[in-house]
Amino acid sequence: MGIQSELEKIRNEFEGALMRAGSLKDIEDIKVKYLGRKGDLTGILKAVATLPKEERREAGKQANLLKNELTEKLGTFTSGKKTEMSDKREALDVTMPGISSSRGTLHPLTQVMEKINDIFVSLGFSIAEGPEIESEFYNFEALNIPLDHPSRDAFDTFYVDEKHLLRSHTSNVQIHVMEKKDPPVQVIMPGRVYRPDAVDASHSFMFHQVEGLMVDKDVTFADLKGVLSVFCKSIFGENIKMRLRPHFFPFTEPSAEVDISCIICGGKGCRVCSGNGWLEILGAGMVNPKVFKSVGYDPDKYTGFAFGMGVERIAMLLYGIEDIRLFYENDVRFLKQFD
C-alpha cells in the first residue's frame, strides 16, 4: 500500500472517530491515537524516513500536510465541542431563587434612635446616659417640678420605694451631666422611660426618649430653633416645615412645643394630624435658671437650651406604624420590614 493511500485511510478514520466523539476524553483519545508520539501519523512519518530519497521528499510533504490538517480540525472541533458542552452544563434557570446566608435587622426603635443620635453627633453633640431607677430629686425637684404641684400631673410615676422611682423622662440625665461637668455642655441623652399608662394602640407604660442639652455663654433661643430645624429636616425631609408653639415645662423657660407640617398630607389636614396640618413631635425651651441653680451653674453667666422627643412617636410617623404595641411584640414579620 502506498503512502498516499495510507494517509487517506488515516484521514477517513480520524474524521469518523471525530464524528463519534462525545466527550473531551474521546477527543483526547483521538489526539493520542492519531497525533500522539506513538500515534498513527507519527508512525507514517517514521516510515517515510526509510523510503528512497526521491520518494521521501514528496511523502514527507504529504504526511506533514495531513498532520497540520488534522491538528487544525481537532482544534476547531475541540473548541466547538467545549462550547457545546458548557452550554449544556450551565442549564441555568434564572427564575430559581438564589441562595444566600440570612441577614438580620436592628429593631426599628434602635434604628430611629441611631438616626437621631447621628444627626446630633454631626452637630457636635456627644451622647450621655443615666439611670432608669432614679431618685425623686433628679426626676423632679432638680428640674423645678415641686411635690404636690399640678405640673406633676403630666408625670405620673412608678415608684419602687419611698424616694425612688422609674424615671418618667430622660431629663434626669441633664442634672447628672451638669453636676459632673462645667459648661460648655452639648449632649444628647437617649434612654428608656416609664409612665403608668394602660397599654393600647397609642399608649405604652414604657417608651424611649432622646433628650438634648446645650449650655454655654450666649446660647440663644434662636440657636435652639436652628438646631431643631436641622434635626426636623434631616429626619423628615428637607421640605418639612417646623413651628414652635409656646408651652409650659417646669424645667425650661421660655418653653415650646415643636410641630412639623404633617408628613402624611403635607399640611392640608388629614386623619393623622387631626385635620390641622401639624404634628407635635418635640418639647423644648431655654433651661430654667432654677435648674441651673440646682446644679450649681451661675444663671447670670450661662444660658442653655434643652429639648426632648419620644422615639416611638417619631418611628411611627417615619414608618407609618399605627400601633405602638408592635414595637414590643417583636413579630419577626414586623422586624424584618426594617432591613
Next chain:
Amino acid sequence: MKLSYEWIKDYININKTPEEVAHGLTMSGSEVDSIEDVGKDKVMEMEITSNRPDCLNMVGLAREISAVFDEELKELKVQEVKIFGDNAAKIECEIKAKNLCPNYTARIITDVKVCDINKKIGAKLEAIGLRTVNNIVDITNFCMMESGQPMHAFDLDKIRGNKIIIREAQSGEKITMIDGGEKELCSGMLVIADAERVIAIAGVMGGKDTEVTSSTKNILLESAYFDPISVRRTARELTLSTDSSYRFERGVDKAMVRLSSDRAAQMIAVEAKGKIEKIYEAGELSVKETSIGFSTERTNNLLGIEISKKEVVRILSRLGMTVTDQGERDLSVKVPSFREDLENEIDLIEEVARIHGYDKIPGTVTKFAPQIKRKEHAREVVDKIRGILPAIGLNEIMTYSVISEAATSRFSSMIKDIVVLRNPLSEEQKVLTSQLLDGMMKTIAWNLNRRNNDLALFELGKIYSKGGEGSPFSEELTLCIGLTGKLRKNWKEKDRMTDIYDLKGVIEAFLEGVKVKNIFQPAAIGEMFDAAEIILRGEKEVSGFFGEVRENLREEYGIEQRVYIAQIKLKNIIETADLKKKYKMIAKFPFSVRDISILCDRKMENTKIYEMIKDSVSEFIQGIELKDVYLGKQIPQDKKSLSYSIQYGAETRTLTDNEIEIVHDKMKTVLERKLNVTFR
C-alpha cells in the same frame, strides 16, 4: 376649659374671625384643640397649661387676645354693693386652719326666689358645657367662668348653730355630696362645717344637706381662698375633681375673693330678687405686689433677636402689668395679682417672647463646636456588637423591662434582690426584670404561635436589682440571644435544625468581633440543659451563660420545639474589648496542609487535643481546623474520631516536604504518648 367666642366679646372688641383668634391663642401658648359650632356661637376647646390658672376664665382669655391682637380690653365693672339690712340671724365665722384658708367671706342674701336662670346667662353656661341648675348655683358658676373665683352658695336656714367653721376634717367624718356621692374624710382634709357637721369639702364640692333648692329662701354665699396643695391633695385622695378644685389647686386670684362675692351678690339681687345683707369675713389676704426688674438687652441676648423696648412695654402692659421705665435699659414691672406664676425676669422674658411670636425668632446654627471624641468606648463596643449580630442573621428585639411576678419566679436562680413596683398598673407589670430570658421566651412563643418557626433573635437590654456600686439599685447592660427552629432553608441544601453549637458560634463571633478572649466551662443552671458559663480570660467573675432551655420551662411558655438561649452581661466585655485595628504581615511563603484523624475516648475534649497539637511543634503550626467528628459503627462505641487539618509554614521560607514530615510525625508521637490516642 372651653372658650365661647360670643361670651368673650363681652370683655373685648374682636374684629377677628374665630379661626384667627384660635390661631393667635395657640401660637401664644393657650392651645386651641378644636372649634365647635354651638348654635350661632363658636366654642373652642382649650388646653391651658398648669402654670396659667388666670386663663381658666373668659376675662383672662380676653386679656390674652388683647395682647396678641393689640386690642383694648373692656373693663369688667363691679359696682359697689349696697347692703339692704341686717335681718338674718348673726353668723359666727371662724377659721381654725389658717394656714390652709387664710381668708373666708360669707355673705348673707335673704328672700331669694330660686328659679331657672335667665336664658341669656343660661345659654352662655351651656355653650361651654355647664349644666344649669338654678339661678343661684348658675350665677356662682357664671362668675367663676367669667373671672375665675369658684364660689359656693349654702341654704342659710340649713346651717346649724349659726356657725361656719373652716377646719381640718377628723378621720372618719362623712358627708353626702351635692352629686349624691358619700365621702369618708381623712384628717388633714380642709372642710367647711357648721356647729354640728361637715357641710362642704373646701374648694372641692358642697354637701347635699345645705344645697340651694327651689325651697331655699335665704343663702350664705361663700367666697374664699384655699391653699392649692391642700385642695389638690384632697381632690386626688377623694378622686373628686371639679371645676372648683381644678382652679383652687392651680391658684386663684387673691384680689378676686371679695370682688367676685360682690359681683355674684349683685347678680343674685337682680336675677333672684334677693336682699343683700351683711358680709362676714374671717382672716385676711395679703395680696403680694411683685416688682421685677427687666432688661430688654438681656431679653434680646437670650432670644437672639432685636425687639424694641417700646414693643416690650406694649406687650407687658396688655398682659396687665404696670411698667415703669427706669432709664436707659431697664424696666420695672409690677405684676398683677392674677399672675403669681411670674416671679423672675425669665418669666417676663417668656411673656414677651410668646406674645411677640416664636415665629419671629430666626434659627441659627453657628455656635456648635466639633466634638473630638464622638462616642464613648462603651457605646462603640455596643454599636459594634449591634452590627455583628444582624450580619450573621439575628433580628433584634425589644421587650418590656417590667414584667409579672409569676414570670420572674420562673427563673428561680435569678431572683436575688429584685426590684418591685409599689404602685403597679397591673399584675402583668410589677417587677423590674432580673433577666432577659422571660422576654426572649415570650417573644419566641409569640412568633411560634404565628408560625414564624425559625428564629434567631437578640436583645440588648438592662437587668435590674437592688444594691449596686454607690447606688441603691443596679442596672446592668445585658445581651440575650435566642435560637430555635431550622437553620438553613433553601431548595438546594438539606434543612438543618439549629443546635447548641450554632448558639456557641454566635457568641464566639461577637466576642471575636470585639477581640475579647474567653473560656467556656460546663455549669449547672437550673433553667438550662447542657449549660455552660462564659468567663473572660483573666477574670474570675462569670459574664454569662448559654444552653438549651429545659423542657419544663419551655412548657410554661407553650413552646414545643427546642430553644437555645444565652445571656451575657456586657460590663466586663466592654472593659476588655479592643476596637483598635492593626495590620499584621501576611505570610509571604506558602503553607502546606496535612490531615490527621484521631481516634480517642468519647469524653476527650477538643481543646485538649487542640492545645496538644499546638504545643507539640508550635513553631511551624499556622493553623488547626477541626474538619469532622465521627461517632458510629466503624469505630468502638466508647470512642470518637476527630479529623483535623493542620497548616504548616514558616515566616522566612517555604518548608520542605521532609521538614513537614518530621514535625508532623513528632506531633503524632506526642499525641499518642500524652493523650493515649490512635490514628485512623
